[in-house]
Amino acid sequence: NADIAMYRAKESGRNNFQFYTAAMNERLLERLRIESDLRNALERNEFVLHYQPQIDLETGRTVGMEALIRWQHPSLGMIPPLRFIGLAEETGLIVPIGEWVLRTACAQAAAWQRAGLGPLRVGVNLSARQFAQHDLVNVIAGTLQETGLAPHLLELELTESLVMTDVDRAIGLLGELKALGVQLSLDDFGTGHSSLSYLKRLPIDALKIDQSFVRDITLTPDDAAIVASIISLAHNLRRHVIAEGVETHEQLIYLQNHGCNEMQGYYFSKPVPPDVFERLLRQDTRTPASTN
Numbered sequence: 001n002a003d004i005a006m007y008r009a010k011e012s013g014r015n016n017f018q019f020y021t022a023a024m025n026e027r028l029l030e031r032l033r034i035e036s037d038l039r040n041a042l043e044r045n046e047f048v049l050h051y052q053p054q055i056d057l058e059t060g061r062t063v064g065m066e067a068l069i070r071w072q073h074p075s076l077g078m079i080p081p082l083r084f085i086g087l088a089e090e091t092g093l094i095v096p097i098g099e100w101v102l103r104t105a106c107a108q109a110a111a112w113q114r115a116g117l118g119p120l121r122v123g124v125n126l127s128a129r130q131f132a133q134h135d136l137v138n139v140i141a142g143t144l145q146e147t148g149l150a151p152h153l154l155e156l157e158l159t160e161s162l163v164m165t166d167v168d169r170a171i172g173l174l175g176e177l178k179a180l181g182v183q184l185s186l187d188d189f190g191t192g193h194s195s196l197s198y199l200k201r202l203p204i205d206a207l208k209i210d211q212s213f214v215r216d217i218t219l220t221p222d223d224a225a226i227v228a229s230i231i232s233l234a235h236n237l238r239r240h241v242i243a244e245g246v247e248t249h250e251q252l253i254y255l256q257n258h259g260c261n262e263m264q265g266y267y268f269s270k271p272v273p274p275d276v277f278e279r280l281l282r283q284d285t286r287t288p289a290s291t292n
Ligand code: C2E
Pocket: 052, 067, 068, 069, 080, 081, 082, 085, 098, 101, 125, 126, 127, 157, 187, 188, 211, 244, 245, 246, 247, 264, 265, 266, 267, 271
């Protein structure tokens, strides 16, 4: 009967609609919950930094590490940065969170150096909001002074989009940061749209090749060519190169053969809590990179 079929279609349509809104509500609720929890996470001490080693491809030694934030949510468990950094950006909470990251990472690097495990450079990711703060240079100078970390052991990781949004301002600001003596790197290099003419003018010390290119270097000739080109471009501009996302021995060999300076990736270690990182450092006399 056509009437019944019509009625059923309407009914199920309505159910679909209700189902849809229920799913949307749930997502919205989770977002609201995360947002309100995020406001209290700093004072409740729920953030932790994990560290991922950066290996010198010539010596096989750990020369630095990247500090990567995680949120230990009391009921949702460990939340990775990509699930809350965007929200922290939108709400402005990234500014105090970012300052906490900077202070904690610098204090940790200074402590490892005092313990005879350094000197190790520590990389800290800067967000767009932080980059837009007027007092960024003062905050960084103050943090270095407070923690006693030598400025050249702090590496600020910036993305291309962050720098390219307002190149003239960025060039001025990066110059001020360089005057403090810190290192600067361009993160996720190759995924944004930095123009080569600006690249030449930016006082950047290193390019971090994005993991999307590294992933397929031993499978896709185009990715291999892109990686080799980024390395020679960087070297011709007297920049250092770090490959991200190195997961296999073959990738490591390719990078080594093409003169890449450093690598970071699961092949060597995932980002790990400070106590585990410290154990890695204490064993760091032989490393996968030096078995070549
Ligand atoms: P990123 O700065 O490009 O960091 C590298 C990301 O790649 C990390 O993800 C790291 O765990 C992952 N990774 C490293 N080696 C490998 C590998 O061999 N294979 C694969 N598949 N992945 C690898 P994570 O920790 O989830 O961080 C994601 C992003 O969140 C970071 O990307 C960064 O943009 C942002 N982030 C992390 N911590 C902070 C922070 O303190 N402040 C800000 N503003 N952003 C942060």
